[in-house]
Amino acid sequence: MTDTAAHVRIDEGLKRPEKLSKEERLRIRQEARSRPLSTGKVWTHYDPQVRAQAILDVPKAILAGGIPKDVAEKYGIPLSTLHSWIIASDDAEVARGLMLASELMLRIEQIDTANDALELARAREGFRAWSWLAERREYRIYGQRQHIELETQPLSTVDKELLGSAQELLTLFKARIEREKAIAPAALPEKPLEST
DSSP states (O other): OOOOTTTSOTTTTOOOOOOOOHHHHHHHHHHHHHSOSOOSOOOOOOOHHHHHHHHHHHHHHHHTTOOHHHHHHHHTOOHHHHHHHHHHOTTOHHHHHHHHHHHHHHHHHHHHTOOSHHHHHHHHHHHHHHHHHHHHHSHHHHSOOOOOOOOOOOOOHHHHHHHHHHHHHHHHHHHHHHHHHHHOOOOOOOOOOOOO
């Protein structure tokens, strides 16, 4: 068997670790079991008053030229947490509307100022995601509308003449049908058909 470029293993020459002894594996397992289960992020419970105040501060901050990130930093909460509070809360309608408008404008600005294709793609995806949220959470502003308008206009003289002609024609047809019924021959008696 020849070693051509297509058949050479990419990990050839790498040294595999030696197998651990049974005692060593048991020691490592015991050590792992004695450690705490989670060393990652601990989810904290925020005070409801902090939550309410942060949601109330978002419209003020946006109207003053700030962004929701400023409010999140002020209260020491993650921006994603503040976004989820605003998006999910029915009481935060003003804050949600302003936040969505702010985020959409930020994404549009990122699209306008993108320097390369990757930045542009990220900005477009960000805009698409925030647009999706806006359409569903603030459909009265950003959702698609179906507008049906019915207008009743008075009949023009041409329409009135056509209507008069149509009524005359209908009267003529009704009279003709009545005449044909009066002249119609008496019905012939029906005979059963004989089969041959």
